[in-house]
Amino acid sequence: MRLPAQHDIAQPISASVLADRYLVPGEGDCRDVFRRVSLALAAVEAEPLRERIAGRFYRNMLRGAIGAGRIMANAGTTHGGTMVNCFVQPVCPSNEHVASASDIEQALADARTTLSMGGGVGYDFSPVAPALGVCSVIDRFDQACRQLTFEGARRGAQMAVLRCDHPDLVAFVRAKQGRARWHTFNVSVAVTDAFMRAVADDAPWTLSHHAKPAAVEHAPSQSADGTFVYAQVGARALWRQIVECARESAEPGLLFIDTINATDTLAPIETIAATNPCGEQPLPAWGSCVLGPIDLSRLVHHPFGSQGEPSFDYARLASLVRTQVRLLDNVITATRWPLAAQAREAMSKRRIGVGVTGLADALAMLRLAYDTPAARAVAARIAACMRDHAYAASSVLAAERGPYPLFDASHHLAPGAFGSRLPGPVRAAIARDGLRNSHLLSFAPTGSVSLAFADNCSNGIEPAYDWVYCRAVRLGGHEPRVYRVENHARRLYHAIHGAHAPLPEYFRRAVDIRALDHVAMLAALQPFVDAAISKTVTIAADSSPEQVDALFFSARKAGLKGITVFRPDPKLEAVMQSQTPRCAIC
Template sequence: MAAVEKAEKREIVEEQFYEVMSALEFLPAGRTLNNAGTPQSQLANCFVLPVEDSIEGIFDSVKYMAMVHQRGGGTGFNFSKLRPRGDVVTKSSGGFATGPISFMKVFDIATRQVMQGGKKRGANMGILNVSHPDIMEFIAAKQETGEIENFNISVGVTDKFMRAVESDGEWQFVNPRNKEVTSTIRARSLFAQLVTSAWRTGDPGLIFLDPINRNNPLLNSYGRIEATNPCGEQPLHPFDACNLGSMNLAKMVKLKNAEVDWERMEYVLRVGVRMLDNVIDACKYPLPQIEETARANRRIGLGVMGFADMLYQLRIPYDSERGIRLAGKLAKFIREVTWDESAKLAKEKGEFPRWKESCFADLGGRTPKYRNVAITTIAPTGSISMLANCSSGIEPNFALAYTKNVVSEAGLSYMNMYFARELEVSSWADGDPEHKIRDRIVREIINNGSLARIAGVPEEVKSVYRTAHDIAPEWHVRMQAAWQKYTDNAVSKTINFPHSATIEDVEKAYILAWKMGCKGITIYRDGSKDAQILSTGIMKQKKIISQKSQIIQSKIKTETLKERVKVCPECGGKLVVEEGCSKCYGCGYSVCSG
């Protein structure tokens, strides 16, 4: 990464990079760590590819996706340009379109066959806008086990739709081919279907398109951003890419007096900005279109990990006003330092090539020139946080002791180092010479993950060592919003719900996330999937064998779009026409003609 520097600076920059990486204070993300210095040298993590409404456009995108996955990247798509199922195919000899969900399955199968970077299967984000006529089918797409399993899916929603939900207004489905309204539904009914599916399965999430584009420096010149990378933290234009890296906040604490080390943090941030900017030049991109866009925008995604572990050291509860205030203070500081460093790099190396086409240029001399179109991103940091032995991203710890099922069925067991240290030094945990109290607490934590229901632990300790399921969903959303306020790109965070959470609880979280300015939201209700990455001792993994019948081509019947528009305006179900009346057997809606 330092090799792209001028000769006179190369050695000192290399030393700085080595210093922060070897101390686990800052790490570039997985693709950079895995591929730097190799012949492949594909160092970017996130890509978005276009999907055009033609067979050529669709299968070009499948090909591009395979090429990106082969080189280790993850891809995002918005399928909203594709005409809906049952619509006419105007350039063929006849027939009807099968719709975006059917083509998502093609992408899914291709992903399954191309191992990502030769080491793991690829990951995708699939987005369909809330006005698309196939949105109901999209919402339910992952309810059957094994369907489009290589996709995270999210509905692209607008402020207009959310306001219609609030006011109980109507919502129109629009055919993207000809912009004609195909049907109308109550916005709340559609929202209820979305929320219910998320409650049942964790999918789909929401992508708030308008907040994303209010923060899009290239909106006027290159249009709206409509898609993100697989985890949702990186909104990108088609053929854009981004490399990620994160500062370890757990290392940014002065141990003597348990306070934030702002001075060290500034140094690490400045080194991190230079490192990620260098990655853009060192990277060998999988497609010429991607190389052109990535080097024209010079977008980077600098974020954090270890936030929960920082809070443990500072003895600040995650779900507290102090915790929210610290998050905002950190995010603001990170933004100010990183943009200042980008301005310094612009003076040294030049501004990003699309500067004159950006909103920054419209400000004239009121803002300095920058090296990068966008800088900060909060990524999930799954792999690098394990390498750094810290909590992931801005998430609370899933558990104080847990098993992570990423290598084998047996999994890898972890105990949080800061809580382990608390047990070693605290008299309440070790009041007997045989350590029976401590051993009993450890056993119970391994089984439960949390301190919440363990006897003998002081309340102050329980309030500090909070885990994901100890925290109410509202606090999860508030924390995400606190970081998003000062983050250029977006924030990847999961809003955890206990298994007992209601559909109304999920609905409240979705609405709160929109009102608080989040750019997306992903929820997970404990136990709502057949398998999950993180589990405590009491969680049992289910194994489901799915038997699929053979598809017989001659028996396939596609409803025309005209036939499909007979949907219930109350619940979105199918209307049955009997004796001149349209009836919905799902909710009881009925209307008669004449």
């Protein structure tokens, strides 16, 4: 539900972000953006369908189903940006186990190309030999990104991943302490099941690499897998350093890499070693994904029980999802690709990521506290609805356009495969017609599009940061400007009940929620999402390393594909801060 008409005035920050990041010359409001994007993406349709499909896309956007930022900014324009948000690129394009100096130079050139067109990039730096120094190589990628010129406020985003058995792991884990290094990077450790077992058992752990050590006092031992042993360390001591750095600096995150590969629909034909910068898309080398969230806060009838019992419109959600699948599939055909290898990979699998925003606001409108079993049950039902209708729509598209080239029904429908849990009629349609897209759901962050197009609804699946707070936003390449920002659900509640009405207890901020309940929401949603979910687990300021340790193990046990924690700390730079009298300048 939208704000009542008399209150439906854009917040200053929303108007500013819309103008700075999404309006092009001649556009005045979000409807103009919707028209431009709808026409551009319908242009790939057969000529008799274009006008009708463009209208369908436009109505979907009016109802809350939008593209991710790159789509909304770049579709139908001539400035050369890509519509694809996320990529993973190899640092060893030659596909060898060890990245040579020439490999790294080529990877840097590829990174510059993709970043300059607006794509965020993730990399597995594990092929970098210890003699070269992983951290030194990442310094070069960070510097290359910082030296690029970007239009407006956008900046390059990157993800550095390193396996838990790499000899440079300790230096990598410590590199972002205090968050003073690698400003364009998030970092994650790819932890294996074997490593987690070694930690639990307090067993020794081998650090090894395919590159032979440059200087050793004696001949290095070589394992059966062809790697050279660099050191034997205590797994628990190594784990403790990961835990303590994550607690202190919110870096590194963890990727449960064996879970990611074991649950990947295309595990028989691809291996995943990294994710995009925010972690919602585990991808193989040259992989990419086009994203598009649906604003769930628009789908609640009688919010807060204002005119009757609140309810969620699952039928409307199903309709939005089906159209969103077609729109995102069109993006793959219509977009400009930074690199030919990305286009080949995308066309062979046609990954897309239908997502959400405003989940926490929708739950509040349903009078459900985010950290309750009832809220998790509704969230899971929403995700199941999205899964079922996304796969149904992709099968319909396959009947019309053909399945993705590498489609094999066994990848989707074999016992234990993701698609084996779909309703019977959807499975039958897939067996008969195939699927247009190998992956269909991805729950990503939605910061700027939620500001520009959704009145600052709660971001992605996150709880609200606060009800009124200050947010620093960089506009037009200038220094950050601080805005007073209000949460959409709070705005709606006060529009209905009066400006001074106290918020009910079911309004829950991120800091009000126990860390284990953040994890529980992730665990409720992940079974229905074939890619992954980006979410930060907020932990208490006084959380101990032991509590973070236990939380990480809980996340793995719950079947999550990754986890990142954030402990509020005034020493760390923050984009958002709770409101103070001097920050309400706009």
